Amino acid sequence: MKRPGNNNYNNMINKVLTFLLVLISAQTFARVGTNSDYWILSQNEYNARVSKGKDVTLRRYIVIPDHDKKYKDILETTDEKSLLAKFSFMLKRNKSALIEKYILSCDNLSDIHHLINGLYCISKKQYSRTIDHLEKFENEEYAFLKSLLIADCKYELLRDKKNYQLIIGEYQTAMDNADNEQKKSIINNRIKYIKYH
Amino acid sequence: MNNFTKSIFLLAGLTLIVSCTSTKKIQKSMNSKSYSMAYIMDSKISDTKSSIAVGVDTIVFNSNTIGDTTSIKKEKGWFLPLVFVYIWNSQNKCIQGKSMIEEDIPTFMKSSLISEINRSGNLNVDTLNNSEYKIELSIDEIKTEGPYISSGFFYFALYVYGYSYSDKAGPAISNLRVSYKIKKNDQVVHSNSFNSERFTEQINKRYTNTNILQQDYAISMVEAASFNFKNVIELIVKDLNTFFNKQG
Numbered sequence: 001m002k003r004p005g006n007n008n009y010n011n012m013i014n015k016v017l018t019f020l021l022v023l024i025s026a027q028t029f030a031r032v033g034t035n036s037d038y039w040i041l042s043q044n045e046y047n048a049r050v051s052k053g054k055d056v057t058l059r060r061y062i063v064i065p066d067h068d069k070k071y072k073d074i075l076e077t078t079d080e081k082s083l084l085a086k087f088s089f090m091l092k093r094n095k096s097a098l099i100e101k102y103i104l105s106c107d108n109l110s111d112i113h114h115l116i117n118g119l120y121c122i123s124k125k126q127y128s129r130t131i132d133h134l135e136k137f138e139n140e141e142y143a144f145l146k147s148l149l150i151a152d153c154k155y156e157l158l159r160d161k162k163n164y165q166l167i168i169g170e171y172q173t174a175m176d177n178a179d180n181e182q183k184k185s186i187i188n189n190r191i192k193y194i195k196y197h
Numbered sequence: 198m199n200n201f202t203k204s205i206f207l208l209a210g211l212t213l214i215v216s217c218t219s220t221k222k223i224q225k226s227m228n229s230k231s232y233s234m235a236y237i238m239d240s241k242i243s244d245t246k247s248s249i250a251v252g253v254d255t256i257v258f259n260s261n262t263i264g265d266t267t268s269i270k271k272e273k274g275w276f277l278p279l280v281f282v283y284i285w286n287s288q289n290k291c292i293q294g295k296s297m298i299e300e301d302i303p304t305f306m307k308s309s310l311i312s313e314i315n316r317s318g319n320l321n322v323d324t325l326n327n328s329e330y331k332i333e334l335s336i337d338e339i340k341t342e343g344p345y346i347s348s349g350f351f352y353f354a355l356y357v358y359g360y361s362y363s364d365k366a367g368p369a370i371s372n373l374r375v376s377y378k379i380k381k382n383d384q385v386v387h388s389n390s391f392n393s394e395r396f397t398e399q400i401n402k403r404y405t406n407t408n409i410l411q412q413d414y415a416i417s418m419v420e421a422a423s424f425n426f427k428n429v430i431e432l433i434v435k436d437l438n439t440f441f442n443k444q445g
Binding site for chain 1: 232233235236237238239242401416420
């Protein structure tokens with residue numbers, strides 16, 4: 001015969017486990033794959049954070065124009081914007097199996113794949129490889145994102161992070177590519193982050 | 198005095214020694230590292246450049262304007278020894294010195310001004326010393342200072358004791374005043390002076406290690422000084438643009 005207390009105890013354990021699971025999941029969402037040094041967000045999500053008054057200086061955000069939650073059809077997708085939106089969402093949710101499958105099977109000749117591969121390499125903390133991919137990426141629409149990611153990678157490759165003045169010109173290039181106030185504030189927040197870390 | 202009372206007083210004394218941050222300790226920590234004033238320019242890039250070139254000639258900088266090292270001056274402090282509770286509070290003023298800043302100040306001013314003229318100026322920088330126009334700058338005031346407060350308490354009652362202490366820093370205020378002259382063939386044809394003031398931002402972080410708080414405070418002070426340089430330099434270049442536009 002079961003004691004009534006046992007059910008309460010099990011319920012409590014379940015609730016605690018669920019809470020912990022939600023807590024752990026919440027931590028992994030928004031990171032770039034397994035790389036917790038950077039967080040990937042869509043432009044709307046970033047704007048929402050700013051308008052809610054949440055601090056955006058304590059983390060380094062990679063802001064992508066859009067996310068697409070319907071990522072499962074990525075292998076059949078050809079539109080460049082949709083590919084980036086789906087892939088960045090997969091990185092955000094760390095859908096590692098599909099990410100690996102896509103990277104192995106994707107058409108690397110397409111221009112957007114240099115950016116996608118760059119983001120993938122950031123998720124693996126392979127910063128030199130990210131730069132290699134991004135330097136091949138020629139698309140004016142993403143000039144800001146490209147220069148920001150290159151600056152971030154060059155910062156990561158510094159032996160002594162205190163010598164960030166050596167790569168500040170890279171962030172200057174990103175600033176010069178910023179065509180709105182939000183992008184300018186992302187650069188200013190990066191510099192603030194770097195100065196305080 | 199029995200052993201128990203002795204231990205309590207010993208414990209209280211040790212707590213006070215360990216927790217109350219001395220001015221010398223703060224000063225040592227704030228002088229231990231220097232930080233860069235490097236900043237990102239965000240002014241509008243000039244799309245037209247006239248044929249006028251100016252040489253950035255002299256930067257007058259009286260080194261007494263800013264101390265060699267960062268200093269901490271005790272402003273007021275009190276210690277309240279009640280029977281079972283000890284409370285203390287110490288208010289200090291932190292004054293930025295050159296040691297906190299990585300760059301040589303006049304060299305930084307000159308290179309930053311040249312970069313800004315190249316970016317947003319409608320004129321060029323004369324690097325060959327051929328131009329009839331020269332700019333002479335003077336850093337008249339550079340000052341950054343702000344509060345640093347240490348406070349805490351210790352209590353005990355028979356076998357129970359507890360303590361708490363915290364340090365708070367800032368916001369500091371940073372001021373920069375720069376005057377400049379344009380000389381044409383050694384004759385002053387224009388002069389102006391610009392000020393900039395900036396408060397350091399509150400750092401929204403909880404500190405368990407006071408050394409990190411002191412370092413972050415130092416960084417924020419250098420950041421404020423850097424902002425002032427950026428602001429004043431942009432104002433000088435706008436003024437240069439206006440002056441040379443009038444010259445035709």
